[in-house]
Amino acid sequence: MAGFTTLEGKNVVGTNVIASYIYADDDTEDTPKITIRLYFEVKIMRIRQFNPLKILSHRENVEKIIAGENPPPITCEIDPSNLCNHQCIWCMYEDFKREKPQLIPKETLLRLVKELGGGGVKSLIFTGGGEPLTHPDCLLAMSLAKDIGMKVGLVTNGGLLNKEIDESIVDICAFIRISLDAATKKKHAELHKPNEAAIDNFQNIVSNIKYIAELKRRASKVTPTVGMAYLAHPKNYMEIYDAAVLAKEVGCDYIQIRPAYLPGQTVSPHIRKETQDLMIKALHLDDERFNVIPILHRFDEMSGLERGYSACLANALVGIIAADCEVYCCCQLKGNPAFSMGSIKNMSFWDVWNGSKRKEVIRRIDLAKCPPCRLNRYNEIMNYLADKDKLHTDFL
Ligand SMILES: C[S@@+](CC[C@H](N)C(=O)[O-])C[C@H]1O[C@@H](n2cnc3c(N)ncnc32)[C@H](O)[C@@H]1O
Ligand code: SF4
Ligand code: SF4
Numbered sequence: 001m002a003g004f005t006t007l008e009g010k011n012v013v014g015t016n017v018i019a020s021y022i023y024a025d026d027d028t029e030d031t032p033k034i035t036i037r038l039y040f041e042v043k044i045m046r047i048r049q050f051n052p053l054k055i056l057s058h059r060e061n062v063e064k065i066i067a068g069e070n071p072p073p074i075t076c077e078i079d080p081s082n083l084c085n086h087q088c089i090w091c092m093y094e095d096f097k098r099e100k101p102q103l104i105p106k107e108t109l110l111r112l113v114k115e116l117g118g119g120g121v122k123s124l125i126f127t128g129g130g131e132p133l134t135h136p137d138c139l140l141a142m143s144l145a146k147d148i149g150m151k152v153g154l155v156t157n158g159g160l161l162n163k164e165i166d167e168s169i170v171d172i173c174a175f176i177r178i179s180l181d182a183a184t185k186k187k188h189a190e191l192h193k194p195n196e197a198a199i200d201n202f203q204n205i206v207s208n209i210k211y212i213a214e215l216k217r218r219a220s221k222v223t224p225t226v227g228m229a230y231l232a233h234p235k236n237y238m239e240i241y242d243a244a245v246l247a248k249e250v251g252c253d254y255i256q257i258r259p260a261y262l263p264g265q266t267v268s269p270h271i272r273k274e275t276q277d278l279m280i281k282a283l284h285l286d287d288e289r290f291n292v293i294p295i296l297h298r299f300d301e302m303s304g305l306e307r308g309y310s311a312c313l314a315n316a317l318v319g320i321i322a323a324d325c326e327v328y329c330c331c332q333l334k335g336n337p338a339f340s341m342g343s344i345k346n347m348s349f350w351d352v353w354n355g356s357k358r359k360e361v362i363r364r365i366d367l368a369k370c371p372p373c374r375l376n377r378y379n380e381i382m383n384y385l386a387d388k389d390k391l392h393t394d395f396l
Helices: 002-007 016-021 031-046 052-066 094-099 106-118 138-147 163-172 185-192 201-218 237-249 269-283 296-302 349-353 356-364 376-386
Strands: 075-078 123-126 151-156 175-179 225-232 254-259 291-294 318-321 326-328 340-343
Touching: 031 291, 052 376, 075 106, 106 138, 106 349, 123 138, 138 151, 138 163, 163 201, 175 201, 185 201, 201 225, 225 237, 237 254, 237 269, 254 269, 254 296, 269 291, 269 296, 296 376, 318 349, 326 349, 340 349, 340 356, 349 356
Parallel strands: 075 123, 075 318, 123 151, 151 175, 175 225, 225 254, 254 291
Antiparallel strands: 318 326, 326 340
């Protein structure tokens, strides 16, 4: 039982039934992984905003995609900017940002938001590329999106937050996720390499997260959900538990822990084990208002992803518009010209989305070359639904 005593008696997501999943009868090397995974699977079903089955709330679109039709995306991710105030050691868009240090021009950005809202897109995530808040009109575009009826999310490194921006985003957003990735100023500086050397960037981010949580509490609002994101990497895994403590202290609703994707690099079994142990330790911090969310399947996917499906159907659920004004077929392929479906510089988003080039690009997707991606769970569900030969669907 050595690996499990840390979770003993823990009643994390509401029932003792769940606690029973986390106990094991023996102490073999494989057992901790299996039990923590089961624990996670049950937990993630209960944290509704992370439950992959949420795509079934969009059955009509899912069925149309499976039938080969072309419904609008449910969500669009917009990168207003390829500029960044940080230089994270793992940034997956490093080359793209260096080659195309651009912003979506203001008029194009506002037109895009209006087009997306008018065409039935339900939510927009402002992300990067670079840092979305480096765009001088990012808040204006976010506010416009809300005014025309879309839900808005913001993924930010937090370095450019101030009280005025905090007040606006709490008013506009359904979720705010801050990529902090460290529990100490020293580690944060080593990993994120912020430009703002003159100010205490880490402390500034932490103070702003606190203020955002405080504003939300004062307004007694359920949203925006406020999350801290933590990319686990060989250089920072040792601060996972402390970061979870910090996230809880500053009033976040959750800390989400996922691995940094480093193409061609593997993580040693020792670091994997330490990372897992610290995530298990952090799960102790869960209570009715705070959740530790280790994205466990992503860690497994890093060491070789066996996809149980043969087609990427889920890319049609999410539209990706990058700072170079190109529409890409998914966020992992952003910046790769072979996967651009067209530009919104001189065309509407819908002309690109419904255009023939999009079909060509989708045909070019080679799953064997795809990195682990956030749409994997959606692809599993959609490919299951698409399979015409599955047995026993009528026996429940
Ligand atoms: C590219 S950033 C853009 C938004 C903002 N600059 C930020 O860092 O939150 C979006 C997300 O991608 C994540 N990311 C960047 N490089 C990554 C990598 N190599 N593996 C996994 N996630 C990565 C960041 O941690 C962040 O949560
Ligand atoms: S803050 Fe975001 S965009 Fe900037 S370098 Fe880091 S991961 Fe990349
Ligand atoms: S990485 Fe591959 S599987 Fe994932 S969404 Fe992109 S194209 Fe689809």
